[in-house]
């Protein structure tokens with residue numbers, strides 16, 4: 001099978017790790033062993049289970065979410081530390097390049113977002129971006145070897161969403177300017193969305209004197225509007 005055929009298989013069923021591993025095998029044969037190793041390392045972490053990714057000696061929770069720079073206890077030989085170490089070694093030299101490939105369609109916007117995350121404002125100074133709990137996280141997250149979450153503006157999503165979905169098994173995306181995180185469940189089937197609103201806290205919390213900036217209120221009612229307004233149906237269908 002060709003690379004494109006194997007990638008299409010991954011996109012068609014993002015939950016089937018064997019498809020990802022089949023693509024890794026092909027990458028090995030086509031002089032991309034680093035990319036192959038990264039897919040295998042992240043699949044191994046996922047199979048071990050998020051809940052189990054804590055050092056068995058120190059009890060410390062390990063950063064295992066596919067974000068760059070996972071933590072592990074140095075010299076520790078426990079299995080979770082070993083998995084996290086493998087993931088780190090497989091990713092550290094190349095992950096920036098893979099990010100670039102994954103988000104090529106909106107690379108300019110991505111660069112702007114990085115600048116915004118440093119300065120606290122977007123390039124037009126229109127909205128502060130340091131207010132949400134994702135602001136310190138990478139704008140692209142890899143899990144199980146592929147991009148599974150992106151942060152982009154609503155405008156970028158309208159323009160480039162279709163291209164992103166066509167190339168990456170994206171399972172969630174964050175639209176900071178719309179104050180929404182949207183999750184796709186189950187990934188790949190395209191019509192079951194959950195949107196989480198992270199704007200101003202609900203009134204009842206304000207009344208209670210509780211400034212819940214990190215309180216996420218599930219807003220099922222906004223989903224149809226989000227899909228319609230941002231053209232997600234078209235993006236998925238493309």
Ligand SMILES: [Zn+2]
Pocket residue numbers: 054055056057058073076077078079080081082
């Ligand atoms: Zn350990």
